[in-house]
Amino acid sequence: MGQKGLISVSTFSVAKEYNFSRIDDDIILFDNFGKLPVPCEPSRNMGLIIGLCLQGSFRYTADTVEQCVHAGEAMIIHEGQVVDNYQRSDDVEGIAIMMSYDFFHEIVKGFHELSSLFLFSRSHPVFMLQPNEVKDVVDYFTMIKNRVDDGSRPFRRDVVRMLISAMIYDLSNAIYRIQLRSDRKPTRAEAIFSDFIRLVEQNYRSERRVGWYAHEMCITAKYLSETVKMVSRRTPNDWIDNYVVMELRVLLKNTTKSIKEISQDMCFPNQSFMGKYFKEHVGMSPMSYRKS
Known part of the structure; x- marks a missing residue:
């Protein structure tokens, strides 16, 4: 509800x-x-x-x-x-x-x-x-x-x-x-959203902090969060997490890399941290997902 x-x-x-x-x-x-x-x-x-x-x-x-x-x-x-x-x-x-x-x-x-x-x-x-x-x-x-x-x-x-x-x-x-x-021009909010998504596509493997993206775009994290939420109904963290989780799923299902190697490729502090992150978003451990 x-x-x-x-x-x-x-x-x-x-x-x-x-x-x-x-x-x-x-x-x-x-x-x-x-x-x-x-x-x-x-x-x-x-x-x-x-x-x-x-x-x-x-x-x-x-x-x-x-x-x-x-x-x-x-x-x-x-x-x-x-x-x-x-x-x-x-x-x-x-x-x-x-x-x-x-x-x-x-x-x-x-x-x-x-x-x-x-x-x-x-x-x-x-x-x-x-x-x-x-x-x-x-x-x-x-x-x-x-x-x-x-x-x-x-x-x-x-x-x-x-x-x-x-x-x-x-x-x-x-x-x-x-x-x-069409002669319709994107609004300021739409332009910010587009720039944010392009930055995420280029950097999500190594950078997951909203503040970092806001700094790169020369705006405050609060303004970025409010704008992205207004345009897309999702928070910047939602978009970042989505890209990260999709990449983890692909790597787990379509490569023979170890979970440790994947965690290094995706710039997680360690394998355990990646495991907790993945389970929080997918509902199962990386190993269980790979075997499913």
């Missing part, structure tokens, strides 16, 4: 009742907008949703701002946004993918324009795709659903992650095209 009178809804838990295609609590696919489990009261979204309307229309409010989505338009709803007033036409058809934020950042790790993508989707939560782009998203969705539904594949999760990554890159091409036509 968040604010009084406001519920936080995990669509993953609701999905179990409807038997949607899903992988654990990381990804769920909706192949019919008419079957979306829409809450009947204001609720805080607990994952990232990427949707595409194929026919008809629907509308909703996100953080009290009304959005209307028509055929051929994509939408992005972020974690933490308060969604309400959902309405749809009788003939609405569409597809949607919902991801946990951990899974999403696993996918976009190394995506150098993450801050641009994030900020664009905040200021343009609904945007029109060209017919060939619509077809591409539908094709990706079909491939992703086929892999999600095939539980016999030992690398199912990895294949799904790569397919969604490719889809996001293609969507980013559309976003780049739209940005070139």
Whole structure:
């Protein structure tokens, strides 16, 4: 429970009742907008949703701002946004993918324009795709659903992650095209957020202090924290920890380096400190994660 009178809804838990295609609590696919489990009261979204309307229309409010989505338009709803007033036409058809934020950042790790993508989707939560782009998203969705539904594949999760990554890159091409036509200038807060994310991408392996990033940006740590939280609804520490944890996961799963070597590569004081840090954020020890 968040604010009084406001519920936080995990669509993953609701999905179990409807038997949607899903992988654990990381990804769920909706192949019919008419079957979306829409809450009947204001609720805080607990994952990232990427949707595409194929026919008809629907509308909703996100953080009290009304959005209307028509055929051929994509939408992005972020974690933490308060969604309400959902309405749809009788003939609405569409597809949607919902991801946990951990899974999403696993996918976009190394995506150098993450801050641009994030900020664009905040200021343009609904945007029109060209017919060939619509077809591409539908094709990706079909491939992703086929892999999600095939539980016999030992690398199912990895294949799904790569397919969604490719889809996001293609969507980013559309976003780049739209940005070139837009005369909207980023706000001061958005520029600070973008600079912060770029600095984190370059330095998270060796630097995890918010004060260090603030110093590099010639602003106070308090101002940086307030600005990043306002723009992204996440603290600077949340963003830094996310990059660090994703890198640790990759190193543990995809290299033969010892845990001691990984802790040295990531500039932790010692192996024990890294173990405590990893367990705090992932819920298990590095060795248990490597074996899982």
